[in-house]
Structure formats: C-alpha cells, structure tokens
Amino acid sequence: xxxxxxxxxxxxxxxxxxxxxxxxxxxxxxxxxxxxxxxxxxxxxxxxxxxxxxxxxxxxxxxxxxxxxxxxxxxxxxxxxxxxxxxxxxxxxxxxxxxxxxxxxxxxx
Numbered sequence: 001x002x003x004x005x006x007x008x009x010x011x012x013x014x015x016x017x018x019x020x021x022x023x024x025x026x027x028x029x030x031x032x033x034x035x036x037x038x039x040x041x042x043x044x045x046x047x048x049x050x051x052x053x054x055x056x057x058x059x060x061x062x063x064x065x066x067x068x069x070x071x072x073x074x075x076x077x078x079x080x081x082x083x084x085x086x087x088x089x090x091x092x093x094x095x096x097x098x099x100x101x102x103x104x105x106x107x108x109x
Contacts, residue, residue, distance in 0.1 A: 044068040
C-alpha cells in the first residue's frame with residue numbers, strides 16, 4: 001500500500017516537472033527570439049568588482065562603468081517592458097500561476 005502511494009506521489013511530481021519543463025521550453029523559444037537583447041555584463045562586472053575590491057577606478061574606468069550601467073539598465077528596462085506587454089508571455093505566466101502546485105507554494109492553495 002505504501003509503495004502504491006509513493007508511486008502515485010512520484011507520478012504527480014513527474015507530471016508537474018514535465019509540465020514546468022514544457023512551459024519553460026515554450027517561454028525560452030518565445031522570449032529568446034523576440035525580446036532578449038545582449039548587454040556588456042562582463043566588462044561591467046570587471047569594473048564593478050574592481051571598484052568594490054580595490055576601492056578605486058581611474059577616471060576613464062569610472063566613466064566607462066557609469067556608461068555601461070546606463071546602457072545595461074536601459075536594455076533591462078526595454079526587455080522588461082517588451083515582456084510585460086507581450087500577450088503570449090502574459091498567457092504563459094497566467095497558465096503557470098494557475099497551476100495547483102504554484103498556488104500551494106504561494107500559500108493560496
């Protein structure tokens with residue numbers, strides 16, 4: 001009896017995992033081609049951590065860091081705005097939020 005209960009629980013978990021993976025794949029295809037933009041994270045991180053660890057940057061490095069921060073923030077805002085306004089993305093988010101396990105995790109179920 002315990003084995004059967006365990007199998008049923010595992011089947012439910014596997015089904016949930018399968019559905020989540022499917023939704024994530026759909027989201028990746030939808031977002032990856034349409035909305036994502038590249039940004040210069042590596043150089044920003046290099047300058048940011050140099051400033052944090054060493055405590056200072058040259059004037060040129062500081063200007064570059066500020067420029068990168070501005071450009072990267074604009075990119076993030078553009079992508080966020082595009083995702084927020086995309087009807088297909090909204091539908092996927094609602095589908096994910098409506099799943100019984102998401103409600104349980106968020107304390108609504």
